[in-house]
């Protein structure tokens with residue numbers, strides 16, 4: 001029987017074949033442009049089928065590129081210039097002449113390579129969802145001299161921002177010979193309200209040793225039309241956007257406007273979030289650095305609390321909606337007796353409440369350390385403070401200070417019961433843990449993310465976020481990382497590990513646990529056992 005070509009091998013042949021009228025190229029582009037179904041005609045019986053977005057619960061996203069293969073294989077592909085500019089020329093990748101890479105056996109990734117989202121499978125599991133593997137391709141859609149790239153950082157700070165900027169500049173320059181790179185100042189509004197900064201390898205040489213972002217950042221100020229007008233007016237054709245969930249939503253609408261205008265401009269997101277709340281990816285850059293820095297605050301709280309009678313060290317860490325920093329900092333430290341996160345409700349008074357636990361712990365140990373994520377207990381504070389519902393310029397909820405509130409509540413409790421003395425020291429290192437430079441492993445991670453972004457843009461991909469999925473670098477469509485938010489799953493083993501390491505009560509009734517289990521997505525949807533996905537709207 002005649003074997004049928006795979007989608008990827010057709011894609012490969014089409015990519016390396018600048019003759020877009022070749023039968024394979026034409027079939028591929030027909031396939032890519034057909035958004036309802038693929039024509040399955042002999043001899044292409046095994047040709048992967050395009051899956052209807054409505055069958056995947058993705059109505060209203062008509063531009064998705066979803067490819068079905070054998071055994072329940074699904075590739076959720078990212079856009080490519082040729083989806084809307086089919087006649088673009090392509091060129092050999094200049095990396096093949098780069099002496100640094102000459103010894104690499106297989107430097108270009110195989111166009112068939114994809115990465116599964118779920119790697120724990122059973123014998124009869126369907127192969128499931130895959131993302132396109134990141135990396136350099138044999139053919140590129142830009143000549144080096146024609147590239148005008150720009151880089152922008154948006155949202156809050158995170159360790160590693162400067163490393164990503166540095167590696168984008170150095171990677172573009174050293175790997176692809178790109179010499180025109182602009183920094184956009186002060187976040188999205190910098191596109192239309194500020195001057196640009198020319199970036200060179202010399203200029204960015206040392207910046208990875210500094211915290212923050214040399215470009216500045218901001219919240220709010222996303223005006224899609226003004227931004228894209230500015231991109232068009234300046235002749236920018238590669239836009240690298242570093243930021244969190246809000247930033248990636250902004251990048252997605254910029255990409256849609258660019259596609260609507262038919263521009264050959266690559267829009268690439270590099271996900272940044274100290275809270276580790278971005279969906280799909282294994283872990284965000286800077287997270288490990290932040291957890292490491294949090295240890296210093298926890299150590300200080302421990303030393304302070306140990307040194308006085310019935311000492312309590314209370315540390316507030318970041319985590320607006322997701323308590324990953326608090327959870328990992330607690331697990332790493334081993335000195336923490338109680339960790340409070342937004343995902344796990346708690347209460348103060350009565351049996352099984354926080355006050356009862358604090359009294360018990362002080363009696364047993366003479367001191368204790370509490371770590372609280374800034375988003376924890378917001379409902380309790382709102383009840384007692386009659387809060388105003390404020391938002392920042394990006395529409396994120398402004399939180400009430402749980403650290404100060406909890407300190408006061410604990411002090412009031414001990415003053416009221418008059419059973420024992422208590423000394424509480426409150427440490428708020430929230431901004432300190434994100435304003436630091438990234439640690440060694442985050443620096444390497446940032447480098448690889450930046451390189452993946454560059455390879456994808458040069459290869460003509462656009463409208464995607466780079467991200468690590470099961471330890472492999474991938475290209476992920478924007479909507480996948482913006483529609484949901486990662487949260488700690490309190491019915492999973494990782495949270496149980498934390499509870500057993502601190503010995504704190506779970507603060508949950510049997511009914512709460514049942515409800516939490518029902519509310520969590522099925523395990524097949526999870527990337528790993530520590531993450532949950534929640535609707536990402538603010």
Ligand SMILES: Nc1ncnc2c1ncn2[C@@H]1O[C@H](COP(=O)(O)OP(=O)(O)OP(=O)(O)O)[C@@H](O)[C@H]1O
Nearest residue numbers: 155156219220221222243244245246247249250394
């Ligand atoms: N839905 C959206 N559409 C377009 N732009 C958006 C959207 N949401 C947020 N933005 C823009 O993205 C930028 C950053 O958003 P935001 O302040 O929420 O930070 P973030 O990227 O989520 O990072 P952080 O992890 O610090 O929260 C802002 O300039 C904001 O205007």
Ligand SMILES: O=P(O)(O)OC[C@H]1O[C@](O)(CO)[C@@H](O)[C@@H]1O
Nearest residue numbers: 156157274275318319320392434
């Ligand atoms: O004060 P800013 O800069 O708005 O940032 C605070 C927020 O940024 C984050 O670090 C990331 O979203 C949150 O943890 C925190 O609530």
Ligand SMILES: [Mg+2]
Nearest residue numbers: 155244245246
């Ligand atoms: Mg955000």
